[in-house]
Amino acid sequence: MDILRIATAGSVDDGKSTLIGRLLYETNSITKDKIEALESASKRKGLDFLDLSLLTDGLIAEREQGITIDVAHIYFSTPTRKYIIADTPGHVEYTRNMVTGASNAKVSLILVDARQGVVEQTARHLSIAAMLRIPKVIICVNKMDLVQYQESTFNAIKDSLAELVAQTTFDGQEISFLPISSLYGQNITVNASEMPWFKGNTLLGELEAFEYASTLAHAPARFPVQFVVRPMTEAYHDFRGYAGKISSGTFKVGDAIRVLPTGQESTIATIEKFDTKLSQAIAGDSVTITLTTDVDISRGNTLVLASEVQPPQLKDFSAQVCWLDHTALSPGKTYLLQHGINTTKAKISQITERLDVATQRATEGVSSLQLNEIGTIALRTAQPISADQYAANPANGAFILIDEFSNSTVGVGFVK
Amino acid sequence: MQTIQDKIGHFPRQLEDESIYILREVAAQFERPALLFSGGKDSITLVRLAQKAFFPGKIPFPLVHIDTGHNFPETIEFRDWLAKETGAELIVRYVQDSINQGKATEESGKYASRNVLQTVTLLDTIEEFKFDACIGGARRDEEKARAKERIFSVRDDFGQWDAKRQRPELFDMLNGRIAVGENVRVFPISNWTELDVWNYIKEEKMEIPSIYYSHQRQVIERDGMLWADSEYLNKEADEIPFEATVRFRTVGDMTCTAAVASDATDIDVIIEEILSAEISERGARIDDKRSEAAMEKRKQQGYF
Numbered sequence: 001m002d003i004l005r006i007a008t009a010g011s012v013d014d015g016k017s018t019l020i021g022r023l024l025y026e027t028n029s030i031t032k033d034k035i036e037a038l039e040s041a042s043k044r045k046g047l048d049f050l051d052l053s054l055l056t057d058g059l060i061a062e063r064e065q066g067i068t069i070d071v072a073h074i075y076f077s078t079p080t081r082k083y084i085i086a087d088t089p090g091h092v093e094y095t096r097n098m099v100t101g102a103s104n105a106k107v108s109l110i111l112v113d114a115r116q117g118v119v120e121q122t123a124r125h126l127s128i129a130a131m132l133r134i135p136k137v138i139i140c141v142n143k144m145d146l147v148q149y150q151e152s153t154f155n156a157i158k159d160s161l162a163e164l165v166a167q168t169t170f171d172g173q174e175i176s177f178l179p180i181s182s183l184y185g186q187n188i189t190v191n192a193s194e195m196p197w198f199k200g201n202t203l204l205g206e207l208e209a210f211e212y213a214s215t216l217a218h219a220p221a222r223f224p225v226q227f228v229v230r231p232m233t234e235a236y237h238d239f240r241g242y243a244g245k246i247s248s249g250t251f252k253v254g255d256a257i258r259v260l261p262t263g264q265e266s267t268i269a270t271i272e273k274f275d276t277k278l279s280q281a282i283a284g285d286s287v288t289i290t291l292t293t294d295v296d297i298s299r300g301n302t303l304v305l306a307s308e309v310q311p312p313q314l315k316d317f318s319a320q321v322c323w324l325d326h327t328a329l330s331p332g333k334t335y336l337l338q339h340g341i342n343t344t345k346a347k348i349s350q351i352t353e354r355l356d357v358a359t360q361r362a363t364e365g366v367s368s369l370q371l372n373e374i375g376t377i378a379l380r381t382a383q384p385i386s387a388d389q390y391a392a393n394p395a396n397g398a399f400i401l402i403d404e405f406s407n408s409t410v411g412v413g414f415v416k
Numbered sequence: 417m418q419t420i421q422d423k424i425g426h427f428p429r430q431l432e433d434e435s436i437y438i439l440r441e442v443a444a445q446f447e448r449p450a451l452l453f454s455g456g457k458d459s460i461t462l463v464r465l466a467q468k469a470f471f472p473g474k475i476p477f478p479l480v481h482i483d484t485g486h487n488f489p490e491t492i493e494f495r496d497w498l499a500k501e502t503g504a505e506l507i508v509r510y511v512q513d514s515i516n517q518g519k520a521t522e523e524s525g526k527y528a529s530r531n532v533l534q535t536v537t538l539l540d541t542i543e544e545f546k547f548d549a550c551i552g553g554a555r556r557d558e559e560k561a562r563a564k565e566r567i568f569s570v571r572d573d574f575g576q577w578d579a580k581r582q583r584p585e586l587f588d589m590l591n592g593r594i595a596v597g598e599n600v601r602v603f604p605i606s607n608w609t610e611l612d613v614w615n616y617i618k619e620e621k622m623e624i625p626s627i628y629y630s631h632q633r634q635v636i637e638r639d640g641m642l643w644a645d646s647e648y649l650n651k652e653a654d655e656i657p658f659e660a661t662v663r664f665r666t667v668g669d670m671t672c673t674a675a676v677a678s679d680a681t682d683i684d685v686i687i688e689e690i691l692s693a694e695i696s697e698r699g700a701r702i703d704d705k706r707s708e709a710a711m712e713k714r715k716q717q718g719y720f
Contacts, residue, residue: 001425072563073556075609082428096584103586226440231473245437274468286436299444324584338589400589407593409583
């Protein structure tokens with residue numbers, strides 16, 4: 001059974017949590033005791049309808065303020081697949097939580113309030129979806145009930161986004177528009193009786209039909225070694241296995257491999273998953289690989305196929321970053337850079353430009369990147385990293401920046 | 417006839433790959449990790465995943481059980497069997513000791529339980545062994561505060577969770593860097609649902625404590641639920657125990673876990689029951705019903 005990860009986005013009060021609540025409600029994913037709890041909580045708030053957003057706003061501060069602060073993860077299944085929804089906050093100050101939630105998503109649902117039309121958050125979230133290279137974006141024009149379900153309102157929003165969509169989208173990204181009412185369940189799982197003019201699929205219909213052909217299994221093979229397994233027991237006296245999760249590509253028994261960054265070569269003897277021996281393994285598989293010869297490999301080394309394009313050993317490079325911390329990024333400062341499981345020191349030599357998400361225009365000569373800003377930086381690492389360009393191989397092209405003193409994750413970067 | 421697999425599909429193996437990746441990161445990034453073992457199905461699943469992650473090596477961290485003294489005897493028996501079976505090191509610390517030392521005080525009244533008290537013993541145990549990472553079997557689908565927690569959840573030296581200070585967690589990159597005295601709670605099966613866990617137990621043919629299956633037991637009825645009768649349960653005069661055919665859907669203390677009437681003697685029937693159940697899993701956890709924010713408040717105090 002496959003898994004589809006979805007992230008919601010959109011401005012505050014666009015009704016993201018209500019949309020998810022509606023989706024759960026209509027797919028019978030909410031048990032009776034939870035619905036009863038919702039009814040009594042809605043009544044306490046003086047509402048005469050079921051406030052489905054209460055299902056996901058789980059923190060005390062969120063319920064007090066009636067907004068979403070952090071990402072909630074919600075689960076439901078259909079006979080087709082298992083869905084994991086990251087319900088992300090709409091406030092601009094919580095964009096970092098939105099990026100966290102969206103980083104693993106294959107579908108981004110961007111909500112637009114039919115009354116408000118396109119706002120800055122719409123542009124920011126489209127921009128982030130492009131930066132993360134999320135393959136499918138569904139722009140849900142919500143609260144259609146408040147604009148009398150007019151086709152003209154929907155079309156006007158669609159038209160006003162056309163230019164921005166053209167600017168941000170990349171080859172292979174699917175973008176669609178959908179008029180909905182989360183509150184009344186229009187076009188969520190059943191076609192809207194109130195909008196006969198809309199001939200497209202419902203939201204659930206689109207999700208069920210989406211086929212994400214993973215390109216990762218066909219990308220060059222990358223296997224970062226997480227852990228060296230050396231049991232040193234009688235039965236496995238000489239066993240030395242390299243445990244990790246394949247980032248991209250396919251490894252087969254008998255393949256000639258190269259170890260990065262040392263350059264040593266060897267051949268795959270076995271690929272094991274617990275007590276099962278496999279003939280091959282692909283991107284996403286957690287396996288243990290043994291080699292035919294004794295080579296010196298430790299955590300952080302990457303195995304690649306000798307016959308394929310090797311990732312460059314990057315030491316001086318440029319990357320797009322999204323800043324996630326209250327303390328701004330400033331050039332000259334040293335951070336820890338974590339690429340996959342590998343950590344090294346990195347110095348930001350320069351901020352090349354900052355992106356204005358609303359206009360997609362770049363500004364040069366900036367001296368800092370503030371919380372939630374996106375820009376391009378030049379950086380130098382202490383040790384080289386075996387990274388690919390993010391656009392070519394997303395599984396091996398992203399990194400995080402960690403503040404050495406607070407230990408917090410302060411930025412996310414994408415190798416250019 | 418439609419089989420269980422027709423209804424719910426095969427277990428999504430991608431979840432297993434992701435959990436194994438997380439466990440390997442814990443072993444590599446921390447000096448003294450531990451697996452918090454409760455004897456319930458979620459922590460049993462964790463042990464299975466840890467076995468797989470480091471095979472043919474042994475599980476490179478101990479199993480730690482905080483024994484409230486109110487556990488079901490079947491759970492304790494199973495715990496000892498599993499430690500022996502896997503060759504894992506088992507560390508047990510007792511809430512009773514914390515009470516004897518005056519660090520924790522027994523609750524009173526008919527809803528008295530030791531659920532809150534175990535946090536005291538847990539924090540003492542973390543300090544005693546200097547654990548820097550504690551692996552737990554919590555899942556995000558259980559409860560809405562849990563739905564918000566990261567996979568690597570940093571706690572201060574009082575074990576407290578600060579929802580507003582959570583680190584961004586991007587892609588599968590896990591940042592386990594902490595200051596001295598802090599520790600990380602790690603939740604490798606965050607993205608599994610209750611049904612995923614049962615489907616996994618089924619496909620892996622795993623052993624689980626017998627109380628998950630239907631059996632005869634003395635119970636009382638309280639608040640529309642069946643409570644296991646035991647010497648630890650404070651009963652009122654009109655709460656007369658009677659025998660019923662029940663099973664447990666979630667296994668916590670005898671004083672805070674309700675049973676459900678059930679004839680399910682095998683795992684397929686259990687899965688059928690969950691599919692048709694009208695009550696969520698934690699609906700049978702009295703500890704969660706104390707208030708709408710019960711879980712978040714306990715997490716702020718160091719609960720896992």
